[in-house]
Amino acid sequence: MVILIPVGLVIGGCLLYGLSEWKRGLEKTIDAIALVAYMGFFSLTAASAVRTYLDDTVFMTQVHEFLQDPVFHACGAYLGPYGLSLLIQKLLRR
16 A cells, blocks of 8 residues: 555656646646645645644644654755745746
8 A cells, every 4th residue: 555655656747747748838737736736735734733733732643743743844844935936936937
């Protein structure tokens, strides 16, 4: 089951690359969808972490433990703005 995630990632990446090469007009649409997905992912993750801290609640599953990891916060604090700026830059250059 765990192997399906990277396999799906590779297949999806190849599919998106193929679509953008096949029809150049799709490239901007693919990037715009990525921008919205990226902002949604980080917004939901950050909102969940803030809500947990503010409510002083207990994480119910081990899956959510990463939200308290300082490495996760440091990486997200860098990758969020960095990736977003790259996506915006790529969209505006076209």
